Amino acid sequence: MSVTDKLVSRLPRIGDRAGGGPMVAVVKLHGLITPTPSPLGRGTININTVESALTRAFEHDRLAAVALTINSPGGAPTQSALVAERVRELAGRKKVKVLSFCEDVAASGGYWLACAGDEIYAHPSSLVGSIGVVSAGFGLTGLLERVGVERRVYTAGTNKVRLDPFRPEKAEDVEWLSGLQSQLHEQFADWVRKRRGDKLSSDNDDLFSGEVWTGARAVELGLVDGLGNLREIISERYPDAEISVAEPKRPLLARLGLAGAAGMGMSTADRVLAAVEAIETRAAWSRFGL
Secondary structure, three states: OOHHHHHHHOOOEOOOOOOOOOEEEEEEEEOEEOOOOOOOOOOEEOHHHHHHHHHHHHHOOOEEEEEEEEEEOOEOHHHHHHHHHHHHHHHHHHOOEEEEEEEEEEEOHHHHHHOOOOEEEEOOOOEEEOOOOOOOOOOOOOHHHHOOOOOOOOOOOOOOOOOOOOOOOOHHHHHHHHHHHHHHHHHHHHHHHHHHHHHOOOOOOOOOOOOEEEHHHHHHHOOOOEEOOHHHHHHHHOOOOEEEEEOOOOOHHHHOOOHHHHHHOOOHHHHHHHHHHHHHHHHHHHOOOO
16 A cells, blocks of 8 residues: 555545535546456446546535546556546536646556646656557467367458457558557647646657656656645645545445455356456556566
């Protein structure tokens, strides 16, 4: 658990107590960004999991600001964009400032989310950036034949099985994928330019290279506005404000602490999928030494 997590865990939830002063609502955006819910109840970020928390946060009638605490190695670009756009939509409707706080890592899609804030803060040791696009998979050519399984695929359309992991890789398929990645990369870069504007360093060619920087270096590059954690920045900016937390929804079993028990009743296929998910999750975080 991060320092900010420990602080936030002690804070009241929205609606826990009445008061007449201003309110700063905190929304935790922690985990991989993916449209696929975790079968084991692990934290994931997508428009469905965060919608209720965002709505509650922006609905408060004494709202002075909304704070996003971000701890994510990234993930699906579309979900990153949908969540960020929803934040901006609600902020515009409420006419309230949004502050983003990068925790351990706000990289790739995590930084996309951070840019939904009007201001971005990070710890000096936070890992920030990774403005790029990555695709990964496995080449399983010949695997099924070795175990005596015949795979049958029937398509209408010559490009329906591009990059099939059970078929040899084709140069034209890789070129096609590279084109898609370039388009997504440019959309990501355009979003960062739109949100950060002339704050970005104009003399650094690596800003959109996929590189990752510490929070301290990110300030120099204009990727973040300053250094500090949620508690100190909010106390300085809104000294009289009450802080409340609106957490994204989690699966019922996870809320009851029964995700592990649920896993015991999984089918073999579901266990395999859960194992793959665990490996992919571990790999996403381990890229940043976490």
